Amino acid sequence: MMQILVGVDQQPGPVVSLLKRLHFPYAHYEVVHTLSAGDYLSYGIEGARTPDDVERIVSTENRQARQLAENAGRLLVREGEPHPVGDVLFGHPTEALLRRADSLRVELLAINASHTHSESAAALTGSVARGVAMGAHQSVLIARPSVLFQADDQPVRAVFATDHSDYANRCLETLVDFAPQGLSHLLVTTAAPEKELEVVDRELPELGISVSASVRRALERRNQTVAHSLARELTHVSIETALYTQPIHEAIERALDQASADLLIVGAKGHSLLERLTLGSVSLHQALSGPSSVLILRH
Known part of the structure; x- marks a missing residue:
């Protein structure tokens, strides 16, 4: 069994398509989405008026993050295969991914190369890619959108x-x-x-x-x-x-x-x-x- 940890963003991104195209046999995937303090602040927790407001915002953000990971996991597998585990990590994305990769003893850590939502997000993801490439004990797959091959079933x-x-x-x-x-x-x-x-x-x-x-x-x-x-x-x-x-x-x-x-x-x-x-x-x-x-x- 080949253990693969997959980090996804707000969208599954090219990493899901590339993993499907590579088709590693006997792969066991865990798909994660990472939340940091900035995610909660951007969602509005800074302006929350009561502890109940904070709890509601945190709960909603966590639920949506888990849903992102689970949806990406469903896209990874072929018909009849069990769905991968979907989970939410907390903290700085690089540190969280590296910790989970080590704890699971994965053979491969797979992430997207960049966001497309904003320049600041792209800069952050660039730093994450750099941190993962330099810090991982495992092999690393960094996926970028392909202009040559668009379909998941293309070799x-x-x-x-x-x-x-x-x-x-x-x-x-x-x-x-x-x-x-x-x-x-x-x-x-x-x-x-x-x-x-x-x-x-x-x-x-x-x-x-x-x-x-x-x-x-x-x-x-x-x-x-x-x-x-x-x-x-x-x-x-x-x-x-x-x-x-x-x-x-x-x-x-x-x-x-x-x-x-x-x-x-x-x-x-x-x-x-x-x-x-x-x-x-x-x-x-x-x-x-x-x-x-x-x-x-x-x-």
Whole structure:
């Protein structure tokens, strides 16, 4: 059983659709909506005249929040499947989500990337996404609206961006364990920035070989090795590879475009406080600023 904690806003948002499209087998969902002091104040508790008014406002807000979570849960499951648990969390959204994820020992924490109601709400959710991406012990799915795929039953096309580190390779084991049945196409990619490699060639002319060409060939072989390994495990997924000579963020954008993908998969090292705080510039940049949804894998 794969435990997944799903955080939803005033609307279910793209996270529900993306989870349905990914279709993790044997997933057990808990769907939550978080209330903070600001939610009660915005509802009118500050102007309440009596304790009964306060109790009524709090009760109404809590009931509506639980209804939001339960409605989103119903959208997640297929016909005949049991409805997920819906619950209300209290406090700062980031802290509340991280506490619940740890207490449930979930494998995946899934949230929406941003609100659309106001600039202030979007800023808040941006901070929540940042806090979750940096603070979670678990893998994290940050969902954005897809302009490519709109229906819940459309398969997912994804890019796995790797630096071929040991940790990135171990994160592939997590992806295999998740076994997303809705993943149909995966592009394994890495970047070998041409300008940086040209500097190495210029500084080592006495070698008599092209260091940049050797590096690119080595990375291409590693991409193929990763692809072959994944193909043995994810037999329903079409897998290809690509090597780009642009800087890493440009390379990722090109890979997403080439694969017609709306999901980026990256590894995020690791579990210590320092590793979670640094996360990795690529993972963090894509989680907060990238155009696509992102699945940050931890192993």
